[in-house]
Amino acid sequence: MAQVTFNIWRGEGNNGSFKEYTTEVSEGMVVLDAVHEIQIEQAPDLGVRWNCKAGKCGSCSAEINGMPKLMCMTRLSSLDLEKPVTVEPMKAFPLVKDLVTDVSWNYEAKMAIKPFKPRKPDAPDGTWRMAQEDVERAQEFRKCIECFLCQDVCHVLRDHHEHDKYIGPAMLVKAAAFEMHPLDVENRIPDLKNEHGIGFCNITKCCTKVCPEHITITDNAIIPLKESVVDEFYDPLTKLFRIFKSKK
Amino acid sequence: MTDRYTTHEYDVLIIGAGGAGLRAAIEAASMGDSVGVVCKSLLGKAHTVMAEGGMAASMGNVDDRDNWKVHFADTMRGGQYLNNCMMAEHHAKEAASCVHELESWGALFDRTKEGKILQRNFGGHKYPRLAHVGDRTGLEMIRTLQDHGIHHGIDFHMEVTVTNLLIDGNKVVGAFAYEREKGRFILFKAKAIVIATGGFGRAFKITSNSWEYTGDGQTLAYDAGADLLDMEFVQFHPTGMVWPPSVRGILVTEGVRGEGGILTNSEGKRFMFEDVPPLYRSSTADNEEEGWRYVTGDKDANRPPELLTRDHVARKIVKEVKAGRGSEHGGAYLDIAWIKEKIKDSETHIKKKLPSMYHQFKELAGVDITKEKMEVGPTTHYAMGGIRVDSETQMTTVEGLFACGECAAGLHGANRLGGNSLSDLLVFGKRAGAHAAKFATAIDTFSAIDSKEVDSLVTQALAPVDRTEGENPYKIQQDLQETMQDLAGISRSEAGLNEAMEHIRGYAKRAENAHAPGNREYNPGWHTALDLHNLLTVSEAMCLSAEQRTESRGGHFREEYPEKSKEGSTYNTVVRKAKDGSMEVERVPVVPQTDEMKQIIEANE
Structure with missing residues (x-):
């Protein structure tokens, strides 16, 4: 057992400051455990979102010592406990209270992406056949737990506040999940260019670094989508070629 | 004083946004009804997301001997024949089409070599039956339903909690709720309401459930006059994490055992080969070699004993620990790394088949499951009991009030088979949504609601923040969890249950004086209060039901009565609110099986 100090952001809307709490920690604890301990013993009204406590639901996103992370998957043993541990809310979204932010914009951004549209069934009984290799490509993006840490770290949203023009890496992952779905026949490429602002991404790969699901966001999702945009809008040869080889 | 709350009107109001609630919402909206969904957390975070192994449906893609009849018989045997057999039949017949429907909405399941949906082995299922996506099937399911549902004109009320139902005579007419962000109140007027709020694992100290699962739906229904059924049957999943302490209870998927994982004790002995229950003796492997052949798809082999039903495996682990043969931190060892003796490149295989288990142990316990053994022990996982519903319509004993998913009872009897939960959500979510929509369509106008009643609910809800002093609600919750864990958990006795009920009455008194400091805005102390x-209501119902069942069966184990009784197979337990406000318990006969069902069960012994 050891005493560890935490500096936790407290406040609502635009008003707030760090407040210092000291609590007992034990082996194997994660940051969320310490926050709960503080909540029970010292600050019952400390606002914090969480659900599964196992890195599967993506609710407890926060910035720990300045790094966007899931509180439930950050073990205290991975941090320097000699210094106070800072825990603060995500910066790319408006603050509700304490560690809770208003992430509703993400749900609106997702609504704007055209939904999944399957090809006609392959078998007379209305089912489809797909190869495991083809399924795996899209499955990577379907691991997304919607924690929005990639949105939080993206400078287009975090620093430049282009929420009206750019849907952000998490939603590009969503678009990629649909676009690379073996059964999908919808075309989202014009929307990605014209409505969703894919051009804003300048491939700094910060999103990939913070993804707790280890999705290769930039290389596997965003870059192929960008290439599709180039193919569709800027490459006359491909355009001509596509006339003869329409998407099935 | 109408400014104390805002009002919304829906033909169908769904309380809960996990698999069952979302499936019900999609069905009701597709039928043209206006639909509102209340989510206690953000959309897409409900407990369905945690389901790992898969959803059971007898598609026969891996073993063509499978069909609905075998699935039905397996479900009934697993439930020790206390299941509502009509529900078990609907479930077995309709699960496959529900899985295919989910695929048509975008779910991407793992595939067989022929490109069909792959199915895996699971406890109590005779054939490989679980459609899955690695070990994150629940995430695939909830995200597919969510992404499909948001384009159906459904209103989602995120981070809103319903505290009361409004009743006129024996008919439900609305629901009263608060939203977390600002602590404002909402009155929902509705022609029909579907409860899909999940379970009540938070009544126990060691649980795989998150903070949300406090028995809200069961209590809403009970308070509204509905019957609760089989509340003594709680599933203790045999494999939760046991170390480090902070992760105790987090689920370790049964898929580990489905892929060949074995349970051993501190002496290195594979103890599951002992004490195989008579019901399962003929279908269990005789030796380790046969068990391995089964998990690798040999159709002539019987399943390894690690894949016996959850109630049995959980009790076996407890027995080893009590006998002093437990693992270092008081559990058993679960070993998947051993398969390196059998297959080349087992490391890659394990990471591919069990990616999130690999991740979970690596990051939370510092254990590499491709090389080391895991430590596991029982964790409160699932409620077989819950709201009593009609087997055709999912309507409760209150008119216009429906229930589906974990909060409803009937399908699973005394013990649920792994994989039958996700299919339950789809089959009965769809049915509940359809029947609620039909019920609502037959009603012309919304019923009037007495504003005085709503005002008193506002005052009642505000009491914990309005009080200037009182008890810490977290402490009351913790004390209740300790009590239920020790006295009403995996092993129960009459004296223990009576003591637990005594404590519960004490906690109820303390809860009347719970105080949440701070204001109404996003105040978890207030929400806990x-x-x-709800937690106290379901805990009392569990204890009362457990006390009168003087036998051991499925998830219910009584120390004084370690065997099944003859009488025990003839009735289900009902709990309801008596006229004087006390909780009363009654035995009702089990739903009789048809002759055809009896033949199916016999043929699949």
Whole structure:
């Protein structure tokens, strides 16, 4: 057992400051455990979102010592406990209270992406056949737990506040999940260019670094989508070629 | 004083946004009804997301001997024949089409070599039956339903909790709720309401459930006059994490055993080969070699004993620990790394088949499951009991009030088979949504609701923040969890249950004086105080039901009566609110099986 100090952001809307709490920690604890301990013993009204406590639901996103992370998957043993541990809310979204932010914009951004549209069934009984290799490509993006840490770290949203023009890496992952779905026949490429602002991404790969699901966001999702945009809008040869080889 | 709350009107109001609630919402909206969904957390975070192994449906893609009849018989045997057999039949017949429907909405399941949906082995299922996506099937399911549902004109009320139902005579007419962000109140007027709020694992100290699962739906229904059924049957999943302490209870998927994982004790002995229950003796492997052949798809082999039903495996682990043969931190060892003796490149295989288990142990316990053994022990996982519903319509004993998913009872009897939960959500979510929509369509106008009644609910809900002093609600919750864990958990006795009920009455008194400092805005202390009534209600119902069942069966184990009784197979337990406000318990006969069902069960012994 050891005493560890935490500096936790407290406040609502635009008003707030760090407040210092000291609590007992034990082996194997994660940051969320310490926050709960503080909540029970010292600050019952400390606002914090969480659900599964196992890195599967993506609710407890926060910035720990300045790094966007899931509180439930950050073990205290991975941090320097000699210094106070800072825990603060995500910066790319408006603050509700304490560690809770208003992430509703993400749900609106997702609504704007055209939904999944399957090809006609392959078998007379209305089912489809797909190869495991083809399924795996899209499955990577379907691991997304919607924690929005990639949105939080993206400078287009975090620093430049282009929420009206750019849907952000998490939603590009969503678009990629649909676009690379073996059964999908919808075309989202014009929307990605014209409505969703894919051009804003300048491939700094910060999103990939913070993804707790280890999705290769930039290389596997965003870059192929960008290439599709180039193919569709800027490459006359491909355009001509596509006339003869329409998407099935 | 109408400014104390805002009002919304829906033909169908769904309380809960996990698999069952979302499936019900999609069905009701597709039928043209206006639909509102209340989510206690953000959309897409409900407990369905945690389901790992898969959903059971007898598609026969891996073993063509499978069909609905075998699935039905397996479900009934697993439930020790206390299941509502009509529900078990609907479930077995309709699960496959529900899985295919989910695929048509975008779910991407793992595939067989022929490109069909791959199915895996699971406890109590005779053939490989679980459609899955690695070990994150629940995430695939909830995200597919969510992404499909948001384009159906459904209103989602995120981070809103319903605290009361409004009743006119024996008919439900609305629901009263608060939203977390600002602590404002909402009155929902509705022609029909579907409860899909999940379970009540938070009544126990060691649980795989998150903070949300406080028995809200069961309590809403009970308070509205509905019957609860089989509340003594709680599933203790045999494999939760046991170390480090902070992760105790987090689920370790049964898929580990489905892929060949074995349970051993501190002496290195594979103890599951002992004490195989008579019901399963003929279908269990005789030796380790046969068990391995089964998990690798040999159709002539019987399943390894690690894949016996959850109630049995959980009790076996407890027995080893009590006999002093437990693992270092008081559990058993679960070993998947051993398969390196059998297959080349087992490391890659394990990471591919069990990616999130690999991740979970690596990051939370510092254990590499491709090389080391895991430590596991029982964790409160699932409620077989819950709201009593009609087997055709999912309507409760209150008119216009429906229930589906974990909060409803009937399908699973005394013990649920792994994989039958996700299919339950789809089959009965769809049915509940359809029947609620039909019920609502037959009603012309919304019923009037007495504003005085709503005003008193506002005052009641505000009491914990309005009080200037009182008890810490977290402490009351913790004390209740300790009590239920020790006295009403995996092993129960009459004296223990009576003691637990005594404590519960004490906690109820303390809860009346719970105080949440701070204001109404996103105040978890206040929310915890409001959840206490629900936790206390379901805990009392569990104890009362467990006390009168003087036998051991499925998830219910009584120390004084370690065997099944003859009488025990003839009735289900009902709990309801008596006229004087006390909780009363009654035995009702089990739903009789048809002759055809009896033949199916016999043929699949």
